Amino acid sequence: MxxxxxxxxxxxxxxxxxxxxxxxxxDYTIPTYYDSFGSSASIAEPVLYQRHLDTLNRIFSYTIASNKASILAGRKVPDGTFAANVTGRISPFGRMKDLDDTMDYLYGSFGSNLDKALSLFPAITGVNISAFASTGAVAHANIEFTTKHPTTGATKYIRAQGMFRFADDQALSRVWLYDLYFVNMNAYFKEMWGSPSLYDMIGKACPAIRNVCGNDLNAPYPLVDCEVAFAFKKLGEAAVLADDNVLCRAFETNLVPLRKSVHCGNLGPSGGSRCTAFNYTRYFEPIGPSFTDIPSPSxxxxxxxxxxxxxxxxxxxxxxxxxxxxxxxxxxxxxxxxxxxxxxxxxxxxxxxxxxxxxxxxxxxxxxxxxxxxxxxxxxxxxxxxxxxxxxxxxxxxxxxxxxxxxxxxxxxxxxxxxxxxxxxxxxxxxxxxxxxxxxxxxxxxxxxxxxxxxxxxxxxxxxxxxxxxxxxxxxxxxxxxxxxxxxxxxxxxxxxxxxxxxxxxxxxxxxxxxxxxxxxxxxxxxxxxxxxxxxxxxxxxxxxxxxxxxxxxxxxxxxx
CATH class of the missing domain: 3.10.450.50 (Nuclear Transport Factor 2; Chain: A,)
Known part of the structure; x- marks a missing residue:
């Protein structure tokens, strides 16, 4: 035998x-409790529950292609969505240090922002919150986004798991801290693109980079240097997009029209603030207070x-x-x-x-x-x-x-x-x-x-x-x-x-x-x-x-x- x-x-x-x-x-132990009641302590919890759910519905309704233009063009979010000092994380895109990052990556990642850019993910056409629970000033939710395949027109869903902290006053609730995680991104990307090779993606990414950032000596990759540099990079995976790979840079081309100085920097050899080596253990570092709370004292x-x-x-x-x-x-x-x-x-x-x-x-x-x-x-x-x-x-x-x-x-x-x-x-x-x-x-x-x-x-x-x-x-x-x-x-x-x-x-x-x-x-x-x-x-x-x-x-x- x-x-x-x-x-x-x-x-x-x-x-x-x-x-x-x-x-x-x-490296990854996070505080287990944070009591965030202030003015919200006098608000009945059923009221907070509905207000938090309404706030999330409002936030994610603006990801729909027909609604997001006002945010991206005006660089301002509607009241009753995000607080001015909001921070968070959107995986697989990375940490969001402020409201500008939040607007770029939440509202700009799906759908094309410029014809000459490379849009990896199709426009969102619908949103549904399929799971929700709220205690005190914290809520968790599953959000299902409806998208359409760019060539076949077939409906494709994608889910995000989210955790949110709210600032509540007597009139409105606003999210000031969040952690959003898109599920099953590799399979979703494959539905959109199949299984492109490294050189397939280089052939799409480098022309897009030159289109959106230029090809002079101040561009991320002068002349043909993009193809040469990318040949030594890994293709990458959609599930770990914020990494030193070609896929991250291809994705960032679609965000250049929103803030050129920031996103062109992410396309270059250093990867800027986004396309750098993924640090797995850093994912477990606290991004703020924990997403745990107790019922309202009332x-x-x-x-x-x-x-x-x-x-x-x-x-x-x-x-x-x-x-x-x-x-x-x-x-x-x-x-x-x-x-x-x-x-x-x-x-x-x-x-x-x-x-x-x-x-x-x-x-x-x-x-x-x-x-x-x-x-x-x-x-x-x-x-x-x-x-x-x-x-x-x-x-x-x-x-x-x-x-x-x-x-x-x-x-x-x-x-x-x-x-x-x-x-x-x-x-x-x-x-x-x-x-x-x-x-x-x-x-x-x-x-x-x-x-x-x-x-x-x-x-x-x-x-x-x-x-x-x-x-x-x-x-x-x-x-x-x-x-x-x-x-x-x-x-x-x-x-x-x-x-x-x-x-x-x-x-x-x-x-x-x-x-x-x-x-x-x-x-x-x-x-x-x-x-x-x-x-x-x-x-x-x-x-x-x-x-x-x-x-x-x-x-x-x-x-x-």
């Missing part, structure tokens, strides 16, 4: 010993009780994901008290969607760190060491959270931050979760940092070897999925037939997806071995981009909906 090539075995050994980035807790005691009970439920779930708290749960398959209801379902993106409580419990507590000694694949997956509350709000039976995990690689003893953000629907009688929609953020840079640390040509065979060794141990007898030849057939399939995959969309017909499911095959081989096999078993299969926006078993995360 043939075995896995020796080079792959060597690669496995080297990936276990690779030097990795050390991240201290100080609210009755029952309101505080509900807030505390729901908060305890959600954070009990996160506490049980910590290693080794999770081991007994995934080994026994039992639902711990005060976690998930008997009919719970939802999504953990980019891992997958789960329609029943059994799957929910297994994936919530088993994705990271089973550390089974016979499971080679599990040894490469960091375990959850601890978590920090980054944000929490609650309205009725809807809660929204953002937490920072501290992940531990048990081989290298290195720590890595990882942020998870989302919405929860609670059954108040039992204080258990009936539905959830949570997203693991910045998975592209996270996996790049904690990955195998090997050259690109060796990463896929090394990971394939790990999966194949583990699946042969877990998937025996009736659960065998690669026939009698075992490892060799598996290795050939995963290195010549299946793609490596996209860190931004793990749920796909890829070896990345199989690296997750082989870990779970040790607990329920009759279910997960099929997911590791050639067909993907209904889990590791390619999905359409549009399927992300269809969760038939989960209602919108809006109070009383």
């Amino acid at each position: 043939r075995s896995i090539p020796a080079i792959a075995v060597v690669a496995i050994a080297s990936c276990l010993a690779v030097a990795t980035v050390t991240v201290s807790a100080a 609210e009755p005691a029952s309101r505080f009780n509900t807030y505390n009970e729901i908060k305890a439920t959600v954070f009990n779930i996160y506490n049980l994901t910590i290693f080794p708290n999770n081991l007994e749960i995934i080994s026994s398959g039992k639902v711990p008290p005060r976690t998930f209801s008997n009919n719970s379902g939802g999504r953990i993106w980019p891992i997958g969607t789960f329609e029943n409580t059994e799957d929910t419990v297994e994936y919530q507590f088993g994705i990271f760190g089973s550390q089974n000694s016979s499971n080679v694949a599990a040894q490469l997956i960091p375990v959850i060491h601890e978590f920090t509350i980054h944000a929490f709000v609650q309205t009725g039976n809807i809660a929204a959270t953002s937490i920072d995990y501290k992940m531990l690689n048990t081989f290298t003893k290195q720590y890595y931050p990882l942020r998870v953000q989302g919405f929860w629907r609670i059954e108040p009688d039992a204080w258990s979760v009936s539905a959830y929609d949570v997203h693991v953020q910045n998975t592209v840079p996270f996996f790049n940092i904690v990955g195998l640390g090997l050259p690109n040509g060796l990463t896929q065979p090394a990971l394939a070897a790990v999966i194949c060794i583990s699946q042969e141990t877990a998937c025996k007898g009736a659960n065998q999925v690669y026939g009698g030849s075992g490892q060799p057939q598996c290795f050939i399939e995963l290195t010549t037939v299946k793609p490596f995959g996209d860190h931004d969309q793990v749920e796909a017909d890829s070896i990345q997806c199989r690296s997750i499911h082989v870990n779970l095959a040790f607990f329920r081989p009759e279910v997960h071995c099929a997911h590791v096999g050639p067909t993907g078993g209904g889990k590791c299969v390619d999905l359409t981009y549009d399927s992300y926006f269809t969760l038939p078993f989960v209602k919108p995360f809006l109070y009383n909906v």
Whole structure:
């Protein structure tokens, strides 16, 4: 019987010993509480809820192509939207230091601002807030934008997760701090552009740069120097746009008409203030006070009780994901008290969607760190060491959270931050979760940092070897999925037939997806071995981009909906 090539075995050994980035807790621990009541203390919370929702609807209505011109031309936002001193972040575009940055990137990123520029993202034609919760002066929301494909005219949606702090007076609410994260950007970009090569994008970006910034000696790249300089840059990914790559500079050409001196500087060799090397750990530095607040002091005691009970439920779930708290749960398959209801379902993106409580419990507590000694694949997956509350709000039976995990690689003893953000629907009688929609953020840079640390040509065979060794141990007898030849057939399939995959969309017909499911095959081989096999078993299969926006078993995360 043939075995896995020796080079792959060597690669496995080297990936276990690779030097990795050390991240201290100080790099990403954020204050867990900030009481921002002032004049808003006398405003009833139902009033604040509606005002905050109205404010966000007003803010995002101006992203629609037919509405944004007045803001971009007049360089002024309507009252009841942003405070004059607003700051924040829009991922993947980066930090926003003031109102000018906010106007440029929120209202100028989608749709063309100049015919000669290069617009990577089409104009927005509609906006809908599909999830919302508010406590005190803080609100969380999911915003779904409608766009149209520039050539086919097909409707394409894109979602952003947002957290907002408001300044409230007796007349209006205004956002003065925000954190907006666009989800699934790699897949969205692929819907618009396909998979352009580096040289395809250079051929589009360099003429656009010369068109908008000129081609004299004061331009970012005089004459043909743009093509020469870009040939040594990486193409980049839409999910990590604010990076030293060609895609970032191509994107910035569309913003030049808004503030030429700023955005032409971002196009040059240095990258200016925007197109510089992405710093993953800096993402976890505070951009301001935390996005957590308590109910208004004017609210009755029952309101505080509900807030505390729901908060305890959600954070009990996160506490049980910590290693080794999770081991007994995934080994026994039992639902711990005060976690998930008997009919719970939802999504953990980019891992997958789960329609029943059994799957929910297994994936919530088993994705990271089973550390089974016979499971080679599990040894490469960091375990959850601890978590920090980054944000929490609650309205009725809807809660929204953002937490920072501290992940531990048990081989290298290195720590890595990882942020998870989302919405929860609670059954108040039992204080258990009936539905959830949570997203693991910045998975592209996270996996790049904690990955195998090997050259690109060796990463896929090394990971394939790990999966194949583990699946042969877990998937025996009736659960065998690669026939009698075992490892060799598996290795050939995963290195010549299946793609490596996209860190931004793990749920796909890829070896990345199989690296997750082989870990779970040790607990329920009759279910997960099929997911590791050639067909993907209904889990590791390619999905359409549009399927992300269809969760038939989960209602919108809006109070009383």
